[in-house]
Amino acid sequence: MPDTFEITYLVTVQKQEQINEKIEGICLEQSAELPRRVLTDEIQQKVVGKPTRKEQIGDHIYEVTIAWPCADVGDDISQFLNILYGNISLQPGIKITGTEWPALHPQLFRGPAYGIEKLRERYAIPQRSMSATALKPMGSSVSELADCCYQFACGGIDIIKDDHGLANQEFAPFEERVKACVLAIEKAADSTGRRSYYYPNITAFASEAVDRYHKAAELGADGALLCPHIAGLETMHRLARLDIDLPIMAHPSFSGGLTTIGEQGLAPDFLYGQLWRALGTDFVIYPNKGGRFSFSLPECKAINDAARSKDSPFLTSFPTPGGGIDLETVNHWKNEYGKDVVFLIGGSLYEHPEGIEAASKLLQDKLQKK
Numbered sequence: 001m002p003d004t005f006e007i008t009y010l011v012t013v014q015k016q017e018q019i020n021e022k023i024e025g026i027c028l029e030q031s032a033e034l035p036r037r038v039l040t041d042e043i044q045q046k047v048v049g050k051p052t053r054k055e056q057i058g059d060h061i062y063e064v065t066i067a068w069p070c071a072d073v074g075d076d077i078s079q080f081l082n083i084l085y086g087n088i089s090l091q092p093g094i095k096i097t098g099t100e101w102p103a104l105h106p107q108l109f110r111g112p113a114y115g116i117e118k119l120r121e122r123y124a125i126p127q128r129s130m131s132a133t134a135l136k137p138m139g140s141s142v143s144e145l146a147d148c149c150y151q152f153a154c155g156g157i158d159i160i161k162d163d164h165g166l167a168n169q170e171f172a173p174f175e176e177r178v179k180a181c182v183l184a185i186e187k188a189a190d191s192t193g194r195r196s197y198y199y200p201n202i203t204a205f206a207s208e209a210v211d212r213y214h215k216a217a218e219l220g221a222d223g224a225l226l227c228p229h230i231a232g233l234e235t236m237h238r239l240a241r242l243d244i245d246l247p248i249m250a251h252p253s254f255s256g257g258l259t260t261i262g263e264q265g266l267a268p269d270f271l272y273g274q275l276w277r278a279l280g281t282d283f284v285i286y287p288n289k290g291g292r293f294s295f296s297l298p299e300c301k302a303i304n305d306a307a308r309s310k311d312s313p314f315l316t317s318f319p320t321p322g323g324g325i326d327l328e329t330v331n332h333w334k335n336e337y338g339k340d341v342v343f344l345i346g347g348s349l350y351e352h353p354e355g356i357e358a359a360s361k362l363l364q365d366k367l368q369k370k
Helices: 019-029 041-047 077-085 115-123 142-154 174-192 206-218 233-241 268-279 297-308 330-337 356-368
Strands: 004-012 050-058 061-069 094-099 130-135 159-162 197-199 224-226 248-250 283-287 318-322 342-344
Touching (some): 004 019, 019 050, 077 094, 094 268, 130 142, 142 174, 142 356, 159 174, 174 206, 206 224, 224 233, 233 268, 268 283, 268 297, 283 297, 297 318, 318 330, 330 342, 330 356
Parallel strands (some): 130 159, 130 342, 159 197, 224 248, 318 342
Antiparallel strands (some): 004 094, 050 061
16 A cells, blocks of 8 residues: 555645745644654655645646655544644644545545445435435424425435434434334325435534434335434544444534635545545535535536545545426536435425425426426
8 A cells, every 4th residue: 555645736836935844834734734844864864744736826826735644644544634633723724625535445434435426326326316315404203203204205215314404402312313214205106106315413522422323224214314424523433434334424514614714724525525425424415506505516527526536545425405496497506416316405395385295296297397
């Protein structure tokens, strides 16, 4: 295996900064964290990053690649994250755009357990784009959420997930909610002859998230929703490696500060399409253009491409754009994004004058047409 792996950065030079000094600062800050003059030659060779490429691509903006010793990371995902964006997350003008996954795979990251092709086989949906929706609002009772789940399932929605705000609150406790929604899915399947799939929200701190993942499987759920930036990024990777037959859908809550500040953070396609994929998510939820938290169209397409790229060493992930998509615009987004996508639609289904079931059938009709 290689001795080093590369990380690529967009570096914006601030006032009174010099690009070479800024690159040198990254190399030291993310490794020895001491001035080079106090480091031995051995330490400099063993742990300090080494620039391999620098290209100016705009006013005060450079694309920079630095090679890092794999020994700096070892077999620890948390340490990879520290090398990736540890102390430099506190400095302006540094954005991560990519890393060299093959050099880290498979000894560290193993990617999704299922991926697009296996999920299509699992759900017997070989060609078309898929639908998803969320059970809401927070504050609804177990019976109210189960009734919504039943209506969505009767309408043919492919994946029905909990809203990420549903946890283990008194108004809809986790186990009661999962039991009721699984029964609603089964009841609808008996009625229609077609099955939908229910993904409860298991987000909690690490040990509790694992317990809820086990419980969701025990109670008959079909997958699990996780907010990895709340439960912990490594938690998602751990869940994806467990011998439990539940795909994982990742939600971007609590991650916005990493992707929405122009000159720093992580590029959206890197975080959602690459890093999440490496950490094991089968579905990548992100805010679509036109929604209330939207990315630009090029950013959305870049996320889709990163999640589905065959150049990655990992199985693919289903891009799952949410927000900015409704019954009137879904055909437009089908044309923009292609078939390997899951459209997460909520508001326009709840608002439809003929009700949730009728709206869901209309959506499915649109997705099934070429």
